[in-house]
Amino acid sequence: MSTGSDFPNLVSGSNQQNKVLVADDDPMMGEFLGAILEQIADVTVVSSGEAALKALETDAYDVVLLDVEMPGMGGLEACKAIKSSPDTSHISVIIVTARIGDKMEVDALDLGATDFIVKPFVAKIVLARVRNHLIMQAQARQLRLLSMSDGLTGIANRRCFDQTLENECSRAARTNTPLSLLLIDVDRFKQYNDHYGHSQGDECLKKIAKALTLSARRAGDLVARVGGEEFAFIFPNTDKDSLIAIAQSVSMHVSELALSHIDGIDGKVTISIGGTTLDGTNQPISGSAIYMKADELLYKAKEAGRNCAVIE
Structure with a gap:
């Protein structure tokens, strides 16, 4: 799925698709977010924090959206696990909640969350927030690649x-x-x-x-x-x-x-x-x-x- 000429991928000439993982136990909410975000990324939707962590073991994602309240492992606990692992700590985590407040924000930010999306959703705002994080992830990947590439051959150093x-x-x-x-x-x-x-x-x-x-x-x-x-x-x-x-x-x-x-x-x-x-x-x-x-x-x-x- 094309992401548009104004939306950078990994590096010039790369075929890597921008990937977003959505974790929400409400099927309608998951489907709604997936439909919004499929305009700019390859989207996977799961229904729990545990399933999100499992998905991250087998595939690479740029941004993860986590609903705060899910059965079993909630969004904040999943965020902590993602940010505590060296394999996934670089991923942008966006907390999805209907209960935004000072304590919620502080707790989420302390755990490593990078942004919030508040229910009920405004599609354009969801799209803009996630797009911004995908752009930042793409730019960060470019910098990491430059620091990890051999100057003579262009392969990894x-x-x-x-x-x-x-x-x-x-x-x-x-x-x-x-x-x-x-x-x-x-x-x-x-x-x-x-x-x-x-x-x-x-x-x-x-x-x-x-x-x-x-x-x-x-x-x-x-x-x-x-x-x-x-x-x-x-x-x-x-x-x-x-x-x-x-x-x-x-x-x-x-x-x-x-x-x-x-x-x-x-x-x-x-x-x-x-x-x-x-x-x-x-x-x-x-x-x-x-x-x-x-x-x-x-x-x-x-x-x-x-x-x-x-x-x-």
Whole structure:
């Protein structure tokens, strides 16, 4: 659904849709809000605070509207949970209530709410308030992306990789799902730079980065440049068998570039890969621990003669 030319998305050229989550136990109210907001966003409507938190575990939203009074977990409690989690604390939370007052406002703001919508609704006001928060979210995402992007290749940088890996490790333990990691090193890249020059080396890295992105097909997959000639992939909810197939795809995409390297294997630029998988047994592990494991396997690939993958 189009959001209009005056309404920014994630970044220029992005296909990401603005997403709004509405939690209201009154079906008519939920339907009414959904009908208003579908003009500017992809809207999901749920009927409880618990359902809202569940939805946030499986999808990314920019703005959440929470009715204060719902059976079970009310809007304020749900707001507290959203703002307390590092995975969702950035989301704009709008409290929907018929009982606005000083105490209500203070309580909601203390919990991290960013705005209020008062019943009975005025459609134009609801639309304007949510639109403003979506615009602010889009602008904030642009700034986050700039700070998280590698200046040379345009893919994620080490800072983004480290933060994402820690978050995904926590998520894998919480949801009992597998998490896979690949580390990739360009073989004999120092010799490439020495022979062809650093400018040509930069162009080589750009082409490799572009080829690697072909294997990061899902929204949650991340490819990053984590060192000079070292790249990494994070694949949530991906088991070992799938990771082996992905590693083969990665190697194929780089091989298809057919970049000449006078000191390379068979005269071409090649890569070595180390990969590992958390099996999703609900055992917490740090991002640094899984990174070290993948790095050990990358070293084994180098020792094995380069231009190969070691996956365990």
